[in-house]
Amino acid sequence: MTDYRDESRDNALRFSAEMRLVLLFEQEAALEAALATGQEPWPFEGVAPRLGVLRQHDPIPLRMPAHYDTAQDGGPLPTISLVTPTLNAGRFLAATLQSVAQQKYPGLQYVLQDGGSTDETLQVAACFGSMLDAREAAPDTGMAQAINRGFAHATGEIMAYLNADDLLLPGALHAVGAYFARHPGVDVVYGHRVVIDGTGAEVGRWVLPPHDGPVLSWGDYVPQETLFWRRRIWEQIGSALDESLQFALDWDLLLRFRRAGAAFVRLPRFLGAFRVHDTQKTAQLRSEQATAERHLLRLREAGGPITGEDVRSGLERYLRRSTVYDRLYRLGVLRY
Numbered sequence: 001m002t003d004y005r006d007e008s009r010d011n012a013l014r015f016s017a018e019m020r021l022v023l024l025f026e027q028e029a030a031l032e033a034a035l036a037t038g039q040e041p042w043p044f045e046g047v048a049p050r051l052g053v054l055r056q057h058d059p060i061p062l063r064m065p066a067h068y069d070t071a072q073d074g075g076p077l078p079t080i081s082l083v084t085p086t087l088n089a090g091r092f093l094a095a096t097l098q099s100v101a102q103q104k105y106p107g108l109q110y111v112l113q114d115g116g117s118t119d120e121t122l123q124v125a126a127c128f129g130s131m132l133d134a135r136e137a138a139p140d141t142g143m144a145q146a147i148n149r150g151f152a153h154a155t156g157e158i159m160a161y162l163n164a165d166d167l168l169l170p171g172a173l174h175a176v177g178a179y180f181a182r183h184p185g186v187d188v189v190y191g192h193r194v195v196i197d198g199t200g201a202e203v204g205r206w207v208l209p210p211h212d213g214p215v216l217s218w219g220d221y222v223p224q225e226t227l228f229w230r231r232r233i234w235e236q237i238g239s240a241l242d243e244s245l246q247f248a249l250d251w252d253l254l255l256r257f258r259r260a261g262a263a264f265v266r267l268p269r270f271l272g273a274f275r276v277h278d279t280q281k282t283a284q285l286r287s288e289q290a291t292a293e294r295h296l297l298r299l300r301e302a303g304g305p306i307t308g309e310d311v312r313s314g315l316e317r318y319l320r321r322s323t324v325y326d327r328l329y330r331l332g333v334l335r336y
Helices: 004-035 090-101 121-127 143-151 172-182 231-236 249-259 288-302 308-330
Strands: 080-086 108-114 134-137 158-161 188-196 202-206 228-230 264-275
Touching: 004 172, 004 264, 004 308, 080 090, 080 143, 080 172, 090 108, 090 121, 108 121, 108 143, 134 143, 143 158, 143 249, 158 172, 158 231, 172 188, 172 228, 172 264, 228 231, 249 288
Parallel strands: 080 108, 080 158, 108 134, 188 264
Antiparallel strands: 158 228, 188 202, 188 228
């Protein structure tokens, strides 16, 4: 016998989630229109951007709005293939896997691709064996090759990868799947980022303005752990990450999506948490190789020599917009 009270409650929750998203998009459209007038001074003139800053404040407990757990769509959802590449990340892997398990997404295909860990990684993975559709351990040449090998097992309509020290936030997969289901013309989505430390405490948030295609030529502020894309655009770019890159593989992927004509949307929602710790690869981003890779991508997109002033100018307006969005979020005007 159907419990109509429960069905009515579920419908109300879905309607509430959809309306919240619609209202946020409308609110942002109005804000973009205001910022596009070019009138000076900009709001919050002189305030330094938080975007790109990993440690913004002392650690505090990570808390997300209650509606994140209930923002689930009741209609048909696309299948999602998620790959986690890992190498000796055992101390964080359980939290990562748990964040995926808690999604309870009905059409999830989850693949763990290990590069030959010698720590507790395989033991941790064994505890989550029932949720893994594929698990492989083999030496690789780096993260890009590990991810490509993981995607060789993937069949989902939507694709993504989640590093072994990062997290999906509550309800992320349902929010992403529902948006793709309702917007068949969109190829790529991503969202806002929470930054956490080695203990899982929050140390910052990245609030991004709506997607800006041209700024990708100068910098990559798309939070990788929040990035999802359709299989069709993946196949258009050759179905592979560039294995010659060790640091800028995420940025290169976005640029190739853009070149293929992908339609991008930044969802008005926090989707993932990026973990900052001393042993991660991102902590070495000032290395010679990372700098060289970033410069190579900028040269490729510019089609000729560039200067530091070119880069600064190319990023300036996007960073100023991000500051406005960040401050309005922290003031409670934008309720993500």
